[in-house]
Amino acid sequence: MCGIVGLHLRDASLEPRLGSLLTGMLGQMVDRGPDSAGVAVYGNPVFSPAGESSVSVLDAPSDLVTAVRDALGVTVGALDLAPTTVLHAPVPATLLADTVRTLAPTATVIGFGDDVTVLKGTGDPRDLAETFGLPAASGRQGVGHTRMATESAVTAAGSHPFAVGPDQCLVHNGSFSNHLSIKRELEDEGVVFDSENDTEVGARFVAKHLAEGADLEKALRLLGERFDGFYTLLVSTSDSFAVVRDPIACKPAIVAECDAYVAMASEFRALAGLPGITDARIFEPEPDRVYVWRR
Numbered sequence: 001m002c003g004i005v006g007l008h009l010r011d012a013s014l015e016p017r018l019g020s021l022l023t024g025m026l027g028q029m030v031d032r033g034p035d036s037a038g039v040a041v042y043g044n045p046v047f048s049p050a051g052e053s054s055v056s057v058l059d060a061p062s063d064l065v066t067a068v069r070d071a072l073g074v075t076v077g078a079l080d081l082a083p084t085t086v087l088h089a090p091v092p093a094t095l096l097a098d099t100v101r102t103l104a105p106t107a108t109v110i111g112f113g114d115d116v117t118v119l120k121g122t123g124d125p126r127d128l129a130e131t132f133g134l135p136a137a138s139g140r141q142g143v144g145h146t147r148m149a150t151e152s153a154v155t156a157a158g159s160h161p162f163a164v165g166p167d168q169c170l171v172h173n174g175s176f177s178n179h180l181s182i183k184r185e186l187e188d189e190g191v192v193f194d195s196e197n198d199t200e201v202g203a204r205f206v207a208k209h210l211a212e213g214a215d216l217e218k219a220l221r222l223l224g225e226r227f228d229g230f231y232t233l234l235v236s237t238s239d240s241f242a243v244v245r246d247p248i249a250c251k252p253a254i255v256a257e258c259d260a261y262v263a264m265a266s267e268f269r270a271l272a273g274l275p276g277i278t279d280a281r282i283f284e285p286e287p288d289r290v291y292v293w294r295r
């Protein structure tokens with residue numbers, strides 16, 4: 001299984017409630033993915049203050065903040081949301097992420113950008129949401145995932161989201177059957193992987209095409225041409241929120257769209273508590289069709 005939830009707000013008055021709404025949605029998907037969980041929150045001023053970039057790190061050494069501050073010569077803020085550490089600083093996001101990778105080669109960068117923060121771990125998703133401080137978090141877009149592992153060990157690094165490009169985030173329900181051959185091709189092109197997870201291959205494939213100039217719709221169409229297996233994917237960037245399912249739509253997905261938000265989940269029960277849900281347009285995304293909502 002695995003459970004996906006996502007909320008792309010259109011009505012700014014809901015932003016203070018993003019984290020509590022996402023927590024409620026995630027809580028409904030625990031039985032689909034009880035072994036680990038993760039979230040990506042866009043536009044939260046505590047995780048990622050305005051004018052600063054942030055990087056989310058697993059297994060951060062205790063002296064990382066000092067080392068990054070000394071290397072960059074700027075003030076570095078940090079939040080300990082174990083097992084994730086979030087660093088923020090007034091430098092470009094790629095510089096901050098690269099500095100962390102250089103100074104802490106045994107740590108894993110699990111997300112970076114101008115306004116996204118990625119938090120993940122193992123254990124009960126409800127406990128993780130509390131550890132992350134999700135219920136109190138504001139924001140304008142959020143993505144969550146509860147994992148039941150199919151392709152790699154139950155570790156924090158193997159949890160979703162996979163957020164491997166700037167301000168990007170990808171979560172997956174399903175399994176890619178040809179991910180190892182695509183992984184070898186990407187490695188031959190110099191792409192470096194952090195885990196054995198099949199979803200990471202999809203995220204690296206999408207990030208590569210976005211970096212080469214494709215828009216999100218094109219990158220997901222290329223993924224559909226290249227990847228075999230089962231998938232419902234929710235993929236986001238700072239301004240986009242996208243859903244795609246494999247050609248036989250093997251894994252469930254449901255979308256609710258209204259003036260206030262676009263919401264997506266693996267099952268309707270995760271959407272049932274959203275404000276105004278009874279007036280939303282509710283539909284099942286069609287197989288093999290890329291849906292993208294932009295702000």
Ligand SMILES: NC(=O)CC[C@H](N)C(=O)O
Nearest residue numbers: 001002148150151173174
């Ligand atoms: N159950 C799932 O959908 C698992 C997703 C993915 N294959 C993983 O193992 O992380």
